[in-house]
Amino acid sequence: VRLPVVSEILDPGDVEMSAGYVDCLQVGARSMQNFPLLRAAGRSGRPVLLKRGNSASIEELLLAAEYILLEGNPNVILCERGIRTFETATRNTLDLNAVPVLKGRTHLPVIVDPSHGTGRREAVAAMAKAAVAAGADGLMVEVHPDPQRALSDGDQSLTPAGFRQLMEAVRKIARAVGRKAPGEDASPFEKARRNSAARRGVGWGAAG
Amino acid sequence: VRLPVVSEILDPGDVEMSAGYVDCLQVGARSMQNFPLLRAAGRSGRPVLLKRGNSASIEELLLAAEYILLEGNPNVILCERGIRTFETATRNTLDLNAVPVLKGRTHLPVIVDPSHGTGRREAVAAMAKAAVAAGADGLMVEVHPDPQRALSDGDQSLTPAGFRQLMEAVRKIARAVGRKAPGEDASPFEKARRNSAARRGVGWGAAG
Amino acid sequence: VRLPVVSEILDPGDVEMSAGYVDCLQVGARSMQNFPLLRAAGRSGRPVLLKRGNSASIEELLLAAEYILLEGNPNVILCERGIRTFETATRNTLDLNAVPVLKGRTHLPVIVDPSHGTGRREAVAAMAKAAVAAGADGLMVEVHPDPQRALSDGDQSLTPAGFRQLMEAVRKIARAVGRKAPGEDASPFEKARRNSAARRGVGWGAAG
């Protein structure tokens, strides 16, 4: 088994080289309005995972996606990962409202990152399930073999066992809402990969 | 069939009289920090549905509940109904993160109002399903026989047919997450009613 | 010297009695949308100091004032005291933008509370001066003879000496923007008092 690779890009000057090594380029939340980076990602020919900025409106997320699409790259995956609000009990406020709103306004796949969206391990599974029930096309979940020793984001990382258990639960929800479950259908990454004629497959779910 | 009645109270001076006629008193989002009202609701002996203020933190919601509990009334139902953020595509940002966080911090039942939480009919069903998947104990959904003619909140109201369809979908999600579905178990209202030895039953779900 | 009294009201049932003892009734930020309370304050005949809710829009503040005005009470003083945002370095974000916006939309006097608006003693003086420069008609500043021992809000209270120093600075700013300084002109409280034919005078500035 070969695990597919998604890697974050930060500098437009690095995009071309990165594109040669990874299956999918990620534009992080802090870079969502980095227009030179968006354009470079668009020109790369690779699928682009575009994360919503933590204070970006849904409208602004769609406008950012346009910068990539306008370069002739149709393979953009949108990712809701939490917005900044007054609430401090969680790291961010996961805005699942964005899922049905985006699905009504674009054909692009929408995935959800409940790890950054909550910042708390004990809330990740509940919100992953909620995301699928809300209609998300995929999940991005942080997993670490020993979260307590993680260099970053340990508080929001699942263990591999926790992740397996979550995938089991997600499968049930996916069926309950009439969707193919992970493994039964191509993931948004896979579909984007096929569209962009990349040579190697990418699967559902975990990033760690 | 007798439909149970939940009615919003606004003035501490009205609580005693209202309590004689309704099954459950609602403290609305705008009143969440109206301390005389919370105390009067606590003394009423009736179950109290406490809605989170649109800029109240989870911590503040729990502190508001304490005002009711301290009067010796244990039957408080917490309701997440959306918070105020910069996002304008939806009326409020439904903070489903609050569901797992609250479930980890209190034994009180937690319900979700996706109607106010989105303000858009086309997003209500998705977020109702998400709420149940996230672990909510119940839903509060606005229904109107002719939403376009509703005097208020028409944009966020389901038709009776839309509501039936939603309940069907919710039942499947409830089973997928290992919970009793509506009708198979007592609702949070019903449990609160029994606790407070009220004489009449209240059911799951719709408020219109 | 007789110091005038402003007292906060919380319960509509208490308004009539309070009105007999105080020069001005305060509706606090948490009560800004307590409609029975606003109406009772309107009927009291006393000047009403209406504080903006910490998540209330400028529009909503003006609508809340309407509830008082509609009872035939024209003596409403609006108070900006900070809104809730993501910023945690200060207790609230003092929205001084509201001063020119309100002055452009209403004839009602607008005062500013930099104590709650910052929550930090070391920022109170700077923001009090800024408020006057922005066009505020008055200030509401917390003063305590021994802030470290204050039962509440000590962190944001000035000492009496700090307050005198601030008033000196405020006088200079007031002159620089072509306004009467405190003591040279009737305060918003005084003007409201005269309008409502109350018997006793109220002065500029401190609440502690």
Next chain:
Amino acid sequence: VRLPVVSEILDPGDVEMSAGYVDCLQVGARSMQNFPLLRAAGRSGRPVLLKRGNSASIEELLLAAEYILLEGNPNVILCERGIRTFETATRNTLDLNAVPVLKGRTHLPVIVDPSHGTGRREAVAAMAKAAVAAGADGLMVEVHPDPQRALSDGDQSLTPAGFRQLMEAVRKIARAVGRKAPGEDASPFEKARRNSAARRGVGWGAAG
């Protein structure tokens, strides 16, 4: 008279060339967490005007400045230009609280942009005066000879006559708070320029 030039940089690859032509490099609000850009600006040897991101905390603004300082460039000017909140009556909420808080935590100069901070011409002058009263070291104000025809930001631009009138008022406030007024002292740009041994001067105030 030679007007000094501040120009915004967007791409790390453009910084070196830009630095050859301008007196000061601006890192815009959307780029505040663009770390490769911050580092490139730090290495340029030019003064850097760093605008606060519209959802960046004060802490995060200081951390962003560190990226520039760590490259050995001490000439960073911080700029408060409004944050994103729920309020829609203004384009942003100008957070003047940030001025005293920043002055208490850093020696770097702090300027304020009331044009973006309000988005409304009729509020710009009031907030410019407030900024100076709050302790700001400078202002950044949009001016356009014919704001109604401006290609962008016309709603928040002053006319040249309005700008002259504002500078007159600002001078009075500056004196009232015991500071040198524009023209009586070197501006933050000028001081930064001298520090970085650039050859040409930059003045107080307008950007259009």
